Amino acid sequence: MNNNKTQGHHGSGQQQQQAVNSFDALGKPEREVVIGNQHLIPFPDRTALDVSSPLTLRYVICGIPIPTLSAPAISQDSRPGAYSVAGIGPMLPHPTNRPLAGRIPDVEESGLELVPTSQQDRDRDDGLIHADPIDDSENGKIPTAEPITTRARRLWKKKLFLFLSLETMVAQVIVLIVLVAFLLSRKSSNQTQPSKQQNGVIPIQEHPATMPSITQAPISLWERLSLPEYTIRAMENPRSPQTKAYQWLSNNINKSNNTQHLPVWRLKQRFALATFYYSTRGDHWVKNQGWLDWDTNECNWAQIHPVPKTRCGENGQLLSFKFGSANNLDGTIPPEISLLSESMEKLSLSRNFQLKGNIPTEVGLLTRLTILTFSITHLSGTLPTELGQLLSLDELMISGSEFVGTLPTELGNLSNLTALGIQWADFSGSIPSEILGLSNLQTMFFFECPLLDTASFLPQVVGNLHNLELLGLSGRKTGEFTSIPSEIGKLTNLATLILKDFQLNGPLPSELAMLTNLNYLDLQRNSITGTLPQELSKMSQLGILLMSSNQLEGRPLEQDVLPQLTQLQWLHIDHNLFSGSIATEIGLMSSLEKLELQNTNLSGTLPTELHLLENLTSLVLMNASLSGSTPDGLCGVILSPHEMKFFGGKSYAVPTTNLSACYGTSLCGCTCENCPKA
Template sequence: MKKKKAQSHDGSGLQQQTSNSDNVFSDIGEDKGGQEKKEMDLVIGNQHPTTFPNSSQPNHSSPQALDDVISSIQPLPTLCPPAMYRARWVPERAPGAYAVEGIGPMYCHPTSRPADMEELGLELVPTSQNEVDDDHGLIHADPVDDPENGMIPTAEPITTRAKRIWKKKLFLFLSLETMVAMLVVTILLLAFLFAMETENESQPATQQNGVIPIQANPGAIASTTPISLWERLHLPEYTLRAMENPRSSQTKAYQWLSHNIKNSNNTQHLPLWRLKQRFALATFYYSTRGDHWVKNQGWLDWDTNECNWEQIYSDWDPNAVYCGDAGQLVSLQFWSANNLDGTMPPEISLLCSSLETLIFSGNHQLQGNMPTEVGLLTRLTSFSLSATHLSGTLPTELGQLRSLGRLLISGSDFDGTLPTELGNLSKLTVLLSDTVNISGSIPTEILRLSDLKTLGFSECPLLDITPFLTEVVGNLHNLEMLGLGYGKTGGFTSIPSEIGKLTNLVYLVFSELQLNGTIPSEMGLLTKLSSLDLQSNSISGTLPKELSKMSKLKGLLLNSNQIEGRPLEQDVLPQLTQLKKLHINDNLFSGSIATEIGLMSSIENLELHNTKIYGTLPTELLLLDNLTSLVLMNTSSSGSIPNGLCGTILSPHEMKYFGGNFYWVPTTNMSVCYGTGLCGCTCEPCPKT
């Protein structure tokens, strides 16, 4: 509705009232509700309606009724002078308009305040008619003009619901401010922790006389730091999962570390890299039952530097723990003498920043799978797990060890196929996987390893080497040792003539591969060859005379084939003066032993049994001062054994190859005279002629 200003009356106490003919108050009740009517009653006293002379609203009442209404009006109590007093807001309360019951004509004295005013923090103060309180934001209402409809507009009071809404908005505002403040504090704290984690910690003191004192650790953090050990270590997820088991090696290692830091007499913490180094070694100790090691003196001694936890325990074994000058672990070597018993923990990977050598060879009680986390040891140059009971498949993560130069898993229990990722190890020089139950085929990706010098897959009966055999000889030109013996070929094949390209070969094993065909003459190009093992195949033909060029040959194993000819009469074998071991037994060889045998002064083991060798033994055999074993059983040899050979031939030994090495094995029930016409020594005397 439209509002106009009304002129205030004089001090007679009469006020203008709203009038809406004879049903004014019923309209108010219908429009405003009972509560508003009650508040209006308090303001206008006896509630006698009156009409304004100039009201534009038509009067539907009769004149008589109007006279009766006017005559019934009683004088109103004297009101306070207009605009003499106003309610002033007390600063402790929030600004706004408040409905105060009881403020009306009966309250004129400024010191008398109803309870509602005290509760709302209001007080009555003198004011003028047109005063506007700019200081407190309370504006005095000016008189209004006569309303057009005869109704005086009134301000609606602030209800309880409005108060609740206002309080709720205030609460939401304060909550939002609190959340923003907490977010800012959290961001600042995280930034601080990140800065602490990535700070450049100083390296530890240099070794003096082989010992690094535990107290001398530059870059240490004061023990009063608020950052916990757990936060500083920032252990990987696989460790945290293992620590869910309170009896795990990881849990024991963490408890050991935490307990010693808490109770240490040192005034400084160790730097982060040393904390992780000690945690990794402690985990390894608990994971392999360090309390049962043959040599564990000094281990887990908190006041002793971990670089001195293990001393040399033999003249040939190196330290189990070896650190560089900076105090970081460089080598961890445990040979068979230390009896590791347990599994290889993945926490070894925490040594990734420094570890270069990791050797567990000969520990037959070391079992379980190789953890995939070894792929994090990117500084590793030598890794040996030979003669252990580690099992499972080789992880593809091995292909991440780009610095690896030696990988030895011979004699272990690994199975499955070889990962093609081995072809990524560009610096690999030694790869030995003899006597392992790996299957499938040798990945051709290994042919990319141009620096490879030693490659061994001997005694792998499930491994098909045929495709690799036909390709390797033409690619790996730097090979010095190639062992493919006792493998699976899936069919007969012959020695490729490209073998002559491997001119750096020193050691070659092609034994028991079902090879057929002949020995190629290109074999004579391998002038650096020291050992040639072609035994237990189906090779035929004769020995090429080019073999005589292998002047550095010390071992020649041709036994158990179908080779023919007269090798001891030809100009082939007698010229190999560096030979120490010659096995040509179990072949189709024939002929006699020529006197040129005396030129082979280095020979130690000569096995000629199960051949067609015939004739008498030349006395030049006595020139062979190094001869320790001579086997002539099942030959056509005859005559007396020269004096001086009896002690040699009665105690023959056979050389056996196993795990990449040769071993002398004594033979039994092998009489030198058995199956021959020889006599002398312990044999029956030769018959008299």
């Protein structure tokens, strides 16, 4: 019996050897998979589990362990649970009907078929192969392998599909980017050079140093502009000026061949000007020809006509921007004006009555500005404190608008300011004392600002701003009267002094005579009393003396005061209490053009020396106590009509009281033929 057993055992061995020989004949596999209970199932060829094969990659991607490989040997001892491999060789012996533990997940893909050895395996509910624990006299109890469920199988297939899809998409994107970059680089290399200037119009040009490399991928317009946050917010409205300007810029870029050569500052310059155009209804401007012409340099947009005007530097950057003479700007100043900060030096908006809204705070970003003017508009609100950031500002003029509030103390930061003018505005409060520290100021005036306290400011000015050449204060309608301080004599550089409608009272200080450079003196419509100081005769440079509507007394034309001012061109001393006669020395005032003596107590006759005044164009003697006739020397002299505020209507410059008069192109009195009958 033992021999039979031995033979049976050897018989099994021979069958195994035959199986090995059969496998060798088909391909001599050298690798076998050890699975479950360590039974060996050979693979059909050597490369079945090569690490570079797609099958192996799927194992790694889906997280499935790669089967371990063992040396090409078949155990002499048959183990239960062995399976035959269909189509490969004879069935391996399987003394029992127990299946292998585990399964090969890629049997279907590799072309192998597992054939169960019993009907029990076919009757499994889940359709998958199970392995039951067995007893081995040598190795003891072998553990049971966990079954692979249908859900797990679907999961790794899904992972594999997603991975392959992702790989495909990435490959497509890379190919697309390379293709677009290649096409755009070829288009850029084929662009023609900008044409030369023709007919006075500067074409769009670009320095070669700013041209992008042929291998450089194009950057979008949005990225190149890098617009500020306030512009981006405004563009949320599809009808905003900012949106319209961006659409104009984008549309023209798509049609232009040399746009990629335009530097960022030029794109911003065009965007800023286009925004201004749409923000002020450029299609309704009086003069808008040439604006938004893409093929014309923007420096020429405003130079086709005298107004508006722009001025550019040699490289095309905008230096000066001026809109005036009622060009019918209708709208608001857009904050995008600040995009011109790299070059803008002069900004002037005047005489446009439909221009409204506030001065945008972004104006403070135009740090290169030297001149800033807003006059005769409907701009309103307060002056932004950001104006104090314009440290390069040389001239600031604001007038004829609806501004309110107090003047910002930050104006005292403008240390380079030489001219400051505020006129016809409703600013209130006091003038900031910080302005007194602007030692470079040469021109300063505050005109027709009735709510502004200028009276207390006058004594401070004369004590500090000694470099002033023009000082003007007027429009003070409330508060206490004040007098001209004697310290006025310290302003020895003054060429113009205007203190009109200022509620001045008291006498004129003799220190006025110290202003030897004074050319223009206007003290009209005050309550000044006393007489003209004798020292005024020393002001040899005085060309205009306006003293109308005060309470001055004396005999100015009899004394040696006024006749000695031989440089006088205008002399207005009307509506005062002056008396006496007109001295013959008036004939020495050969530069005199306008002489107004109406509504005074002057008496006597007109001196014949008046005919020596060859430049005289206006002579007003109405309501003066003068008698006699017009000197013959004035015959044939045509005097211009004079608008009389206090009497209404026009009148020729001839006396109407105690003097025969006729109205025409020449004075009455030369012949009686032109005089009306008494």
